[in-house]
Amino acid sequence: MRSAKRLLTPLSYLRIERQDKWLDELILPLIFLLVTLFVFWLLDWKLVIFGSSGLLAGVGSYLQVVTGFYIASLAAVATFNQKNMDHRMEGESPSLTVEWKGGKREEKLTRRRFLCFLFGYLSFLSIFVYFGGVAANLLAQAILNALPIAAVFWVKWFFVSAYLFVVYNLICTTLLGLYYMTERIHRPKSEFVEVAGDNVPEQDDANSDQGVSTDAQAPKQSEEGW
Template sequence: MNIFHHLFRPFGYLSIKGVNGKVIYDWFIPLALTVISLAFFLIIKFPFSDLYKDGGLIKLLSSFISNLPGFYIAALAAIATFNRKQIDYPLINDNGNPYIYVKGVKENGRPYYSKEDLTRRLFLCMLFSFLTALSILIIVTNAFLSPVIMSVNNNIGFFLYASIFLFFTWQLLVSTFFGLYYLGDRIHMNK
């Protein structure tokens, strides 16, 4: 069980509590953008099967996303080794300090959970770790499922897979912009 906890820990970013608007960034904005994207394709009567063809949206986005993990890993390394004391200040929110629950094992072998306040460094490391994992997951999942969807050749399948793919792609892009905002602006504020 511990192995799965470790393997999926990059997605622990989604379990961060106490950051204003994080639920909106993580779930509502990507969902709204997915609905808008799908509505656009439905309004213009664009066949969803064309999204999977060469030059189609899913193929183009997949090739773009396949370039991102290297950049995310570089950002993660830079954040982890950034030598400025302000990056180790705690995150401050209107409602107190944002936090996560950390799983550990006591000497007697019993698991426990402890609440840990987030620093700016930990928050950004978790964010870019999540972005790296999500981009790899999108690439690998698309590599396996896209040929399956094409071979089934079913309009409902095309629509469902496009919905899922677009949601995770929008989630990746919105979280990337959130990370860029934080790195480019918020991290330089001393309080």
């Protein structure tokens, strides 16, 4: 049991509470799935799913490329030598409930911890989806032949819907990781500068003469948590 828990640790990403969690992980993939199924319906469901030229093979080719990227990104984040990576995120930080001394407590995640969970989840999911697609390609014909003819359509497209939902979840989470790696972690941490009391009236007078509000000049701490 403990060994299985260790192997499934990357899935802890799904337990992280953060801003826009349901939008990124559920609503957007579901919207993309419904649009895709609508397109399939317009095509009268005439789409190759299995086989060397089918949908699963195409997704598998994509996963062969990105799985290495996910694992390399995980290694880079874990060893990235930047001081602010070990700071908690500003605003509403992502949090994870963890076991602690026989009980449970809520842990506010640092940038490094959050990104390690994110790319660990992507690595795990890409491997799972890739080998799941390979297994489906190998077993699909035998399974469909064993089913009643009336059930073949529904079973086939139920599997395709579940498979595509996971793929779209993978894509949305990848875009979140790219946003964070390209922009968010490089944002400088906001700092407040304390102004000496004797200088405050002069600054206020000077700003008043110029019609500028002192509040507009004061640095503000970012409210975006992640």
